[in-house]
Amino acid sequence: MPEFRKDPVTGRWVIIATERARRPDAFVPEKRVRQEGFCPFCAGNESHTPEEVLAYRPSNTARNTPGWWLRVVPNKYPALVSNEPVKRSGDGMYDRINGMGVHEVVIETPDHDGHIGEMELHQVEEILWSYRDRSIEMRKDPRLEYVMIFKNHLREAGASLDHPHSQIIAMPIIPKRAQEELDGAQRYYDYKERCVYCDMIAQEYRDKVRVVLESEQFIAFLPYASRFPFECCVLPKEHASFFHDIQKNEVGDFARVLKETMHRLRIALDDPPFNWILHTTPLHEGENPYYHWHMEIIPKLTRPAGFEWGTGFYINPISPEDACLLLQADVEVKAGDSAAAG
């Protein structure tokens, strides 16, 4: 049974998920065997995943059979389990919560070798729709406080399978990093009476030196205090607290900016490993004037070293302005480019 444990000094929650454990010798670095050949996420292998909880597929195809262009299934090795009440307990001076939550996998395409930067636009839109649909579904469970949606691309970024996929984890706590952003944005709002992200967009729009690209409704830029080389942030230009409240006509625009950003990263850095993480407001809070949802994209180029872990800050060997020059190709994102499907 997995559990949340709380660090008594910093208040940071950790998931101890022994269901995911392998034999100790599996922790020996660089000896992990790559699973070649068989892929449980490919079309035709649906019986090798847990049963789908959502699929976009023609209406004349049966559940858990081929024909889909996107599937969402429970994670076979979940970090959290859903059939539990939330129980908080003590262990001497320590605090824990049982590992209640939801852990799902979005199989983004039937194409084993697909890359987000090269996919059909409608397929990228479908991925975003699945994120939205599952978030809204999870919001119905009052036990769940936060939905974390992220993607690991390639082994070096933590992916255990090569087939394009994302993960969704919903949990009964608000994670520390999310809470820090909410608190920081609230403090800025209390002082300025403006959203800090809206202010950043305005300054990036003026400065131009960190903007990768923009469309009518979205902007992609490299943050002023980037922790990592080529770290990118994609935001809606209009203030909005919840990703899952995205308007239908914004999905295509977001997909275009995301796809083009990923395409440029792929070309500039030779298909780098990356993580993306969707940052949004906790499920049961209301729309607010201070927190602005966004997508964070982190290529994994430099290995994290001791300085980062120890201090909670980072040495970045390339300025976002220099990195941006390599991503500002002369490619404009065309409006009205949205796909028919989806």
Next chain:
Amino acid sequence: MPEFRKDPVTGRWVIIATERARRPDAFVPEKRVRQEGFCPFCAGNESHTPEEVLAYRPSNTARNTPGWWLRVVPNKYPALVSNEPVKRSGDGMYDRINGMGVHEVVIETPDHDGHIGEMELHQVEEILWSYRDRSIEMRKDPRLEYVMIFKNHLREAGASLDHPHSQIIAMPIIPKRAQEELDGAQRYYDYKERCVYCDMIAQEYRDKVRVVLESEQFIAFLPYASRFPFECCVLPKEHASFFHDIQKNEVGDFARVLKETMHRLRIALDDPPFNWILHTTPLHEGENPYYHWHMEIIPKLTRPAGFEWGTGFYINPISPEDACLLLQADVEVKAGDSAAAG
């Protein structure tokens, strides 16, 4: 010129250190060329490092010549530079500080293939003495607020050279992670009127299931809310805020516990990459009843994935209790085992 930049949402400072930058194609993952053959840290190659700022060597040998058993030199590719006043400035809504600070390298031994777990005990003591001596020296500079001492072992943990070495970075700000620990420990103290680390030691001593080993004055255990498999913490049993105030008769005891912990990690996990980080009180604060210095040791076994970056918390696939079983060999740390040298 490197600079500190502040994230306007979370308040986290990042060092943008373009002096360390290489050509953009150097960021393409896994294409870094290993420098084989020549090692600037080996005895005889002293002219290939900046001039030593500290060395433990026989009195009949000259500076920057062989004979030393430990050398401290400025980092050839420093993240921060020392010959500057601390200047804070704005950049529109953003905040920055020029990259003033000190960045040094401790060359821990002349032995290119040495490992902390297998070194002579006196050599481990010398490393700790150098940490102390440099910290005390840096405290004299009123511009510097915090000294971060860390070690990256093997490339996978961020080491750019194989020769055993540590790094010391002193800077004009208190890093976010350090401040979080200080604040958390202060909150616990305000509520309980006890040090949270002293309480942890007491509970670990009773529970016994996470204690790797203990000696008269030090204890090594795996934290209850471990973020990483086999993460270890080494602390003095008696409360002390500053590492650099360590007593002479404690250095040998700390060295023994550290060496034995590293030895057991090396055996159990086949010489894993690791980072260690020394956590201590900011330079210009006083001794206090709530913060307790400690060494954090993090083997780099599982790659960090999206979930970690995005949320500020972690999924750990092995409980510290299970991991501890593999480190609790029947080796006792003998008291009175301190070395003559040093």
